[in-house]
Amino acid sequence: MVEIFSQISREMPELNLADATTAFDEHTTELLRARGISACQLYAIFLSNGQLWGILSLWYPKDISETVRSEASVLVQLATAAIDRSLLIRHLEDKTKRMLLAERAGKVGIWDWDLKTSRVIWSEQMEALNLMAPGSFDGTYEGW
Numbered sequence: 001m002v003e004i005f006s007q008i009s010r011e012m013p014e015l016n017l018a019d020a021t022t023a024f025d026e027h028t029t030e031l032l033r034a035r036g037i038s039a040c041q042l043y044a045i046f047l048s049n050g051q052l053w054g055i056l057s058l059w060y061p062k063d064i065s066e067t068v069r070s071e072a073s074v075l076v077q078l079a080t081a082a083i084d085r086s087l088l089i090r091h092l093e094d095k096t097k098r099m100l101l102a103e104r105a106g107k108v109g110i111w112d113w114d115l116k117t118s119r120v121i122w123s124e125q126m127e128a129l130n131l132m133a134p135g136s137f138d139g140t141y142e143g144w
Helices: 026-034 066-105 124-129
Strands: 010-016 039-046 052-060 111-114 119-122
Touching (some): 052 066, 066 124, 119 124
Antiparallel strands (some): 111 119
8 A cells, every 4th residue: 555644754963054054055055144144944745655755844944942932843744734735635545546447448337335324325337337427327227
């Protein structure tokens, strides 16, 4: 099974402005200084297989207090949850596309019957095999 959920993000060391801006050009560094930025905190976001997904950087106008660090940790957790959700949705969409392709190629239909509610769900291919227009199956056992 493909692992798609991110681990709790790991906090990386705090950087001062000089360390954090070594990769920037002079113009960007001056813009940061002009806005009073003096600290940067990096948070690595890892997938469950250990692969680095990305790094979230938060820039601050002063040294990072424990309150700000705590708030940043919540922000990172929210970002990680959003990434998890996005990856999960993409994974499910890909699986659904492959399943529908296999269904059509095999000329079979897929149905699901909920025994508690007696609702029956048919795929569009199942309806086509039964010479019904898409969406016309009423979802009842009797309608089957």
